[in-house]
Structures are given as C-alpha cells and as structure tokens.
Amino acid sequence: MTSLPSGRRAPRGSLSAAATRRVERPAPLRQAVYDALLELIVNRTLAPGQHLVEAELAEYLGVSRQPVREALQRLQTDGWVDLRPAQGAFVHTPTxxxxxxxxxxxxxxxxxxxxxxxxxxxxxxxxxxxxxxxxxxxxxxxxxxxxxxxxxxxxxxxxxxxxxxxxxxxxxxxxxxxxxxxxxxxxxxxxxxxxxxxxxxxxxxxxxxxxxxxxxxxxxxxxxxxxxxxxxxxxxxxxxx
Structure with a gap:
C-alpha cells in the first residue's frame, strides 16, 4: 500500500479520516426498559391517557430515571406516548x-x-x-x-x-x-x-x-x-x- 506524500491529508471520504467516528452500540438496559414500557401500554396496564411519572416507572422497573426518560422519548417518536410541555408524558390515546x-x-x-x-x-x-x-x-x-x-x-x-x-x-x-x-x-x-x-x-x-x-x-x-x-x-x- 502506497503511503501519502508528506504534508498531504487523507481524502475526506477515507476510513482514516473517519477513524474517530464510532457506531453507538445498543444499550441492553435502554432496550429492555423500552420493551417493558411498550408491553405495559399494549396490554393496557398503562391505559390510554394515563400520566406517566418517570420516578414511579423507574421504581416499578427497578432502574434509574435516565433509561426511563430515554424510553419515553423513543415511545413518543413511535407514537405510543405524548410528551406535553410543562405537563409531562401521557400514554397516547388513539383517535x-x-x-x-x-x-x-x-x-x-x-x-x-x-x-x-x-x-x-x-x-x-x-x-x-x-x-x-x-x-x-x-x-x-x-x-x-x-x-x-x-x-x-x-x-x-x-x-x-x-x-x-x-x-x-x-x-x-x-x-x-x-x-x-x-x-x-x-x-x-x-x-x-x-x-x-x-x-x-x-x-x-x-x-x-x-x-x-x-x-x-x-x-x-x-x-x-x-x-x-x-x-x-x-x-x-x-x-x-
């Protein structure tokens, strides 16, 4: 393999130029919390319109509030949860x-x-x-x-x-x-x-x-x-x- 002449930078699209970029690996806990909350919504343990309190959900699942917060954000993106400014998270009520x-x-x-x-x-x-x-x-x-x-x-x-x-x-x-x-x-x-x-x-x-x-x-x-x-x-x- 021929090395680059002194003073020349690697092409912008080369692997060397992108060496500092890393694909974030999935977090098992984050996924587990998402799946658990989604199943609670699907089986209606958490009913449509119900207020979702991070601290209560974290205690129920035995985890910290951070993965619960991340899961709620993802559930909003997927249409299962509504995040309302100054009010919090609520199970989506389907029309x-x-x-x-x-x-x-x-x-x-x-x-x-x-x-x-x-x-x-x-x-x-x-x-x-x-x-x-x-x-x-x-x-x-x-x-x-x-x-x-x-x-x-x-x-x-x-x-x-x-x-x-x-x-x-x-x-x-x-x-x-x-x-x-x-x-x-x-x-x-x-x-x-x-x-x-x-x-x-x-x-x-x-x-x-x-x-x-x-x-x-x-x-x-x-x-x-x-x-x-x-x-x-x-x-x-x-x-x-």
Whole structure:
C-alpha cells in the first residue's frame, strides 16, 4: 500500500479520516426498559391517557430515571406516548381515524396472507393451526384477556408464516403490537365469535380453498374493526356529556 506524500491529508471520504467516528452500540438496559414500557401500554396496564411519572416507572422497573426518560422519548417518536410541555408524558390515546386506518390495513394484509396460507399449508402446518385453535378455545373458558389476546396473536402470526411470504409476514408483524393494543379491550366481547371464525378459517386453509380462506379472514378482520368502533362510540358519547 502506497503511503501519502508528506504534508498531504487523507481524502475526506477515507476510513482514516473517519477513524474517530464510532457506531453507538445498543444499550441492553435502554432496550429492555423500552420493551417493558411498550408491553405495559399494549396490554393496557398503562391505559390510554394515563400520566406517566418517570420516578414511579423507574421504581416499578427497578432502574434509574435516565433509561426511563430515554424510553419515553423513543415511545413518543413511535407514537405510543405524548410528551406535553410543562405537563409531562401521557400514554397516547388513539383517535378513531388512527384505529380505522390501522385495522383497514390489517384487513388487507391478512386477507392476502390467508389466501397464501391455503395455497401453501402442509399437513404439519394444519396440525399447528388446529393446536393454536384449541389453545384459543381453552382460553375462552378462562375469560383471561391476556391469554385470549396472546392466543389470537399466535394464530394470526402462524397463518402469516404459513403463507411463505417473508415480506408480507414482516409487514403484518409491524402492525401486530398496535393490533393487540386495539384488540385487548374487545377481546372478551369478540371472543366466542372470533374463535368460531378462526375455526372456519383453519378449515378453509386445511381444504386448500384460497378464496374461501380469504373471504373468512376478510369478514373476521372487518368484524373486529366494527366491534372496536361500536365499543368506542359509547365511550365517546360519555366523554362528551
């Protein structure tokens, strides 16, 4: 390798010129605090509109206030938290438009994923879906919202994976947490109908009937969307009284 003549500087774009720049490595604690707070928001332990006090959250999580502060800033960027001047941090309260847009996108993505699942499902895939269906039906008997939400998410994730379209699965994964956020308050009122619809879906996928699978998933997603709006309507009326 030829050295540079004396008195000449390294080209601006060379590695030597950028040697002092370093990529900041991810901080495990910072990420863990972010994930913990996000999960508390998604499962509604921290409810929409709730005031988030750094000191209380830090004590609850057993950490200092600094990673909590950083996590709240990141949660604001991601749309989960609102930081209000002179007031502090609050869990974001989704608007009707936000919910409708997300659930509409979910309907389109998952309708397509159901069709692909019916086209690609193997005997092992169908066995997995039936196992997840059984887990969901067992969760119905407990009336445990957390179990119902998890069972619902697990079955939908499996359908997406069975479709063998990695990009589609990733896109569905991106909206999964927000879907769970919206689904949690309606998990009980939707529970029986939802799992009946899931049973129809699994049967269509097992039969390799792509069109039927798509129709069932579309109806299922739209019913969830409508149930969410029906539930929000009385709340909005009460708030305006």
């Amino acid at each position: 009707e438009e936000e919910a409708d847009q997300l659930l509409a996108v979910r309907s389109v993505l998952e309708t397509y994923s159901a069709k692909l699942a019916a086209e690609h499902a193997t005997a092992a895939d169908v066995k997995l879906l039936r196992k997840l269906q059984k887990a969901g039906e067992e969760a119905l008997g407990t009336a445990n919202v957390e179990r119902l939400v998890k069972a619902n998410a697990d079955l939908h994730a499996a359908v997406a994976a069975i479709g063998r379209n990695k990009v589609l699965s990733e896109m569905i994964g991106l909206v999964d947490r927000r879907v769970r956020w919206y689904y949690t308050p309606i998990a009980r009122p939707r529970s029986r109908d939802s799992w009946n619809e899931h049973a129809e879906l699994v049967t269509a996928i097992a039969d390799g009937d792509a069109e039927r699978a798509g129709e069932v998933m579309h109806r299922h997603a739209e019913q969830t969307r409508q149930t969410y709006h029906d539930r929000k309507a009385p709340e909005s009326s009460t708030e305006s009284d």
